Amino acid sequence: MVPAKKKSRMFKKMVAGKIEDGERPSKTAIYINGRLIGFHDDGDSLVAELRAKRRAGEISPEVNFALNRATGELQVSTDSGRARRPYIVVENGKSLYTPEMVKKVESGELKWNELIKMGVIEYLDAEEENDIAFVAADEKHITEKSTHMEIDPVSICGVTVSQLTYPEHNSSPRITMACAMSKQSLGFYASNYNLRMDSRAHILYYPQEPLVQSEPYRHMNFHRRPAGQNFVVAITSYYGYNMGDAVVMNKNAVDRGLGRSVFFKVHESEERRYPGGQKDKFESPNPTVSGYREEYMYRYLGDDGIVVPESEVQSKDVLVGKTSPPRFLEEVSAFGLTEEKKRENSLVIKSGDEGVVDSVMLTESPSGNKFVKVRVRSIKVPENGDKFASRHGQKGVIGLLVPQEDMPFTESGIVPDLIINPHAIPSRMTAGHLIEMLGGKAACFTGERVNGTAFSGQDAEEFKQTLKEQGFESYGKEILYDGLSGERIESEVFVGVIYYQRLHHLVSNKMHVRSRGPVQLLTHQPTEGKAREGGLRFGEMERDCLIGYGASMLVRERMLEESDKTVELVCNKCGMIAVHDFIKRRDYCPLCDSVELYKVEMSYAFKLLLDEIKAIGILPRLKLKDKA
Amino acid sequence: MATHKATRAQIDSGEAVGIVAAQSIGEPGTQMTMRTFHYAGVAEQVPTGLPRLIELLDARKEPKKPIMDVYVDEKYEETEEKCRQIAAQIQAVMLEDIGKIEERLGTREIMVILDPAVLKERKLDIDDIKAALKKFSGGEVHASGNEVKISFKGSTLRAIRRVTNKIRSVHMAGVKGISRAAVLKNGNKHFIRTAGSNIAEIAKIPGVDFKRSYTNNIMEVNRVLGIEAARNAIILEIMQVLESQRMDVDVRHVALLADAMTMDGLIRSVGRHGLSGRKAGVLARAAFEETLKHLINAAVTGEEDKLIGITENIIIGQTIPVGTGIVKLARRI
Numbered sequence: 008m009v010p011a012k013k014k015s016r017m018f019k020k021m022v023a024g025k026i027e028d029g030e031r032p033s034k035t036a037i038y039i040n041g042r043l044i045g046f047h048d049d050g051d052s053l054v055a056e057l058r059a060k061r062r063a064g065e066i067s068p069e070v071n072f073a074l075n076r077a078t079g080e081l082q083v084s085t086d087s088g089r090a091r092r093p094y095i096v097v098e099n100g101k102s103l104y105t106p107e108m109v110k111k112v113e114s115g116e117l118k119w120n121e122l123i124k125m126g127v128i129e130y131l132d133a134e135e136e137n138d139i140a141f142v143a144a145d146e147k148h149i150t151e152k153s154t155h156m157e158i159d160p161v162s163i164c165g166v167t168v169s170q171l172t173y174p175e176h177n178s179s180p181r182i183t184m185a186c187a188m189s190k191q192s193l194g195f196y197a198s199n200y201n202l203r204m205d206s207r208a209h210i211l212y213y214p215q216e217p218l219v220q221s222e223p224y225r226h227m228n229f230h231r232r233p234a235g236q237n238f239v240v241a242i243t244s245y246y247g248y249n250m251g252d253a254v255v256m257n258k259n260a261v262d263r264g265l266g267r268s269v270f271f272k273v274h275e276s277e278e279r280r281y282p283g284g285q286k287d288k289f290e291s292p293n294p295t296v297s298g299y300r301e302e303y304m305y306r307y308l309g310d311d312g313i314v315v316p317e318s319e320v321q322s323k324d325v326l327v328g329k330t331s332p333p334r335f336l337e338e339v340s341a342f343g344l345t346e347e348k349k350r351e352n353s354l355v356i357k358s359g360d361e362g363v364v365d366s367v368m369l370t371e372s373p374s375g376n377k378f379v380k381v382r383v384r385s386i387k388v389p390e391n392g393d394k395f396a397s398r399h400g401q402k403g404v405i406g407l408l409v410p411q412e413d414m415p416f417t418e419s420g421i422v423p424d425l426i427i428n429p430h431a432i433p434s435r436m437t438a439g440h441l442i443e444m445l446g447g448k449a450a451c452f453t454g455e456r457v458n459g460t461a462f463s464g465q466d467a468e469e470f471k472q473t474l475k476e477q478g479f480e481s482y483g484k485e486i487l488y489d490g491l492s493g494e495r496i497e498s499e500v501f502v503g504v505i506y507y508q509r510l511h512h513l514v515s516n517k518m519h520v521r522s523r524g525p526v527q528l529l530t531h532q533p534t535e536g537k538a539r540e541g542g543l544r545f546g547e548m549e550r551d552c553l554i555g556y557g558a559s560m561l562v563r564e565r566m567l568e569e570s571d572k573t574v575e576l577v578c579n580k581c582g583m584i585a586v587h588d589f590i591k592r593r594d595y596c597p598l599c600d601s602v603e604l605y606k607v608e609m610s611y612a613f614k615l616l617l618d619e620i621k622a623i624g625i626l627p628r629l630k631l632k633d634k635a
Numbered sequence: 636m637a638t639h640k641a642t643r644a645q646i647d648s649g650e651a652v653g654i655v656a657a658q659s660i661g662e663p664g665t666q667m668t669m670r671t672f673h674y675a676g677v678a679e680q681v682p683t684g685l686p687r688l689i690e691l692l693d694a695r696k697e698p699k700k701p702i703m704d705v706y707v708d709e710k711y712e713e714t715e716e717k718c719r720q721i722a723a724q725i726q727a728v729m730l731e732d733i734g735k736i737e738e739r740l741g742t743r744e745i746m747v748i749l750d751p752a753v754l755k756e757r758k759l760d761i762d763d764i765k766a767a768l769k770k771f772s773g774g775e776v777h778a779s780g781n782e783v784k785i786s787f788k789g790s791t792l793r794a795i796r797r798v799t800n801k802i803r804s805v806h807m808a809g810v811k812g813i814s815r816a817a818v819l820k821n822g823n824k825h826f827i828r829t830a831g832s833n834i835a836e837i838a839k840i841p842g843v844d845f846k847r848s849y850t851n852n853i854m855e856v857n858r859v860l861g862i863e864a865a866r867n868a869i870i871l872e873i874m875q876v877l878e879s880q881r882m883d884v885d886v887r888h889v890a891l892l893a894d895a896m897t898m899d900g901l902i903r904s905v906g907r908h909g910l911s912g913r914k915a916g917v918l919a920r921a922a923f924e925e926t927l928k929h930l931i932n933a934a935v936t937g938e939e940d941k942l943i944g945i946t947e948n949i950i951i952g953q954t955i956p957v958g959t960g961i962v963k964l965a966r967r968i
Binding site for chain 2: 550551552554555556557558559560562563566567572608609610612613616620623624625626630
């Protein structure tokens with residue numbers, strides 16, 4: 008190493024001369040945590056030496072070295088915030104983690120930290136990986152070039168993938184989907200859920216730990232907070248009710264609690280303060296208050312103006328009665344007293360949020376106001392349109408709930424909980440789904456969990472053997488009998504047990520209808536979105552279809568009558584839209600003062616368009632003519 | 636019976652043919668792949684699929700890769716010879732193809748060393764070259780043997796370099812714009828496919844069957860053969876693209892599109908600068924694109940919207956004049 012004093016001079020020299028010539032630097036620049044500290048003649052031997060020392064325990068295992076041969080830079084990193092992961096060190100084509108060590112580790116004689124001290128396991132950061140690491144997935148794949156080995160091949164997967172079973176048998180897009188969906192599954196997310204006030208929460212009834220699970224799944228203790236249930240699944244069609252990723256479910260199984268969950272939703276209200284010392288008040292509003300709702304909507308309110316727990320609240324029922332001061336300051340009345348005119352501002356249940364009031368929490372908001380949280384609970388029994396998915400990216404919505412007696416049954420009287428369509432399998436290439444079904448079925452007989460860890464899970468041959476021993480067809484196929492006719496179904500059907508997740512896309516939370524309802528202030532057209540009780544947009548392409556069909560009257564009905572129809576008075580002389588003088592109670596043309604006005608039916612959007620055209624400085628005129 | 640069937644097959648008055656055509660082409664079009672097929676030879680890199688369709692509808696001045704299929708008279712078709720001969724004849728020859736061009740900056744000369752074999756093959760004379768060079772170079776031209784010398788007096792070196800670059804691409808023989816011509820075989824009939832298109836010149840070459848010869852350059856068809864031919868060319872080209880993508884679209888939809896594109900005697904693109912930008916109603920144009928531009932122009936010229944089109948009537952909220960809405964009372968009682 009170059010003494011520190013000399014370094015800056017040398018650095019200047021190199022910048023000024025050598026490096027700019029484009030030659031490869033003859034010396035290696037050494038950086039510690041990105042800061043240049045000196046130069047060395049032989050970078051390669053330096054890194055080798057440093058690494059040897061780290062493995063020998065002379066240098067902290069938390070230091071990483073990365074030599075960039077192209078730029079002649081050695082990066083030594085000791086700082087925090089680097090992502091590092093452990094590997095088993097391989098030297099001369101041999102793993103340093105010997106079978107003897109394995110025994111010692113199993114018996115507890117040898118600990119993780121000791122293995123690191125011994126230089127058997129080392130942590131690499133991203134930079135050092137790029138420099139030297141040539142990592143074998145497992146012992147079989149070690150070559151002469153290998154420098155490291157994975158502790159387990161699953162560790163090439165992240166948290167989400169590694170909790171899946173048999174992902175190596177699935178196509179990659181399905182793995183991605185399986186990961187995305189497992190995050191939407193309902194389960195037992197926290198054991199203190201009853202004390203929590205999450206704005207939305209789902210709790211699955213009878214969560215089960217999967218029969219087929221991966222090792223990381225257990226390491227993460229996921230089995231103690233499971234998010235799914237083991238379903239008996241048959242892969243066959245059912246009178247067309249499971250076409251196109253729909254699934255058919257056993258009604259009786261659902262009634263017994265399969266896939267059932269509770270949904271908690273928390274509603275909040277605050278006694279706000281306003282400038283001028285006024286504030287809101289929680290109370291059951293007096294009928295004289297402006298904007299008073301119908302009386303029955305307040306029926307569950309207690310004396311404090313807040314709902315009583317365990318009341319069954321319907322849509323539009325009031326959860327928290329609240330009155331607010333008027334929006335504008337009142338004039339002083341004749342008697343010199345300001346009459347209290349309050350405004351109704353209650354917290355109301357919206358459509359789709361019906362349920363039972365679970366608990367009420369009274370507290371203080373950050374700004375010191377009275378603050379109330381009301382948790383409403385509703386039981387969500389699986390119904391048509393609810394979404395389910397396995398851990399293989401195989402998702403589907405319920406197409407039909409079938410009474411058990413109408414479902415197909417096996418020779419031994421087993422009735423599937425779920426029937427999925429065989430077309431879901433070949434094009435998606437989710438062989439893992441089938442293997443898990445087979446493994447789950449075998450697990451039912453052995454009474455033991457099946458290991459479905461990526462790359463090292465139990466082989467399907469084992470399951471076949473188990474099934475054979477139990478007198479089943481070894482590929483999992485069964486003879487089914489039609490539940491309706493009792494006749495034997497000609498072909499054999501694959502039946503197995505597989506872990507299914509209920510996903511939080513529930514019809515009951517999304518369902519929405521509108522016949523008449525609110526309109527927007529600006530355009531007089533119906534509002535948009537479920538929250539605003541809106542309509543569904545009849546868009547351009549939909550309109551084109553009606554035009555293409557020649558249905559003129561229907562187009563007019565959709566675009567005008569059912570939308571923003573208005574009648575405006577138009578001046579026959581100048582083509583302007585007339586105005587109404589409320590004081591004189593008369594209509595007149597604002598441009599020419601004429602009263603020769605005619606009623607014209609038009610869309611409000613058009614009237615608005617005319618106004619906007621006027622706003623850009625163009626005067627549009629309407630020429631009136633009698634309709635032929 | 637036949638007349639009855641024919642009458643029944645006619646489109647009813649008030650049918651929204653335009654929208655039906657647009658939807659019929661548009662719907663399968665969404666599934667059209669960006670994939671282009673690869674052929675060997677000249678035909679390669681001619682855009683097919685979506686890029687070509689866009690090119691056609693945009694009515695570009697020049698297609699990305701103009702090509703021609705030139706047929707020879709039927710009696711020569713069976714043998715390759717005549718085709719080869721014509722192919723050689725129409726392929727444009729530039730100076731750099733027939734000889735080496737050397738700059739001698741020291742003596743301020745450009746030497747063109749000609750290849751006599753190529754010269755013979757192309758039926759060119761040294762005098763032709765001399766003449767051409769005289770015209771383009773602006774220097775003094777001397778010829779001796781297979782060499783042509785151009786000498787400059789007082790020109791800057793930069794000017795000489797400019798001349799060198801210019802004379803490289805001096806057109807010597809063949810048809811202008813045809814960069815390559817290859818003889819292809821269809822069954823036992825031969826024809827010539829060219830890269831580059833110049834149908835007017837091809838017509839003048841003896842032995843060429845002009846009636847069957849084909850170009851994919853719509854604009855050129857319009858220039859040489861007129862708008863009716865261009866209309867047919869558009870239909871043919873669009874159908875070719877659609878069929879190559881296995882899109883089963885009825886010709887009549889495409890024919891309507893081509894009619895719309897050519898109805899005012901010029902080829903109009905589909906879009907802001909063409910069809911949609913020239914609609915009769917102000918409101919319809921303003922509703923499409925560049926709203927303000929159309930409104931302001933209408934205000935300046937005092938335009939009146941007669942409310943003839945569909946869009947206008949939807950905007951103001953009237954029954955649209957199409958389908959059931961086209962029927963009017965003949966007389967009020």
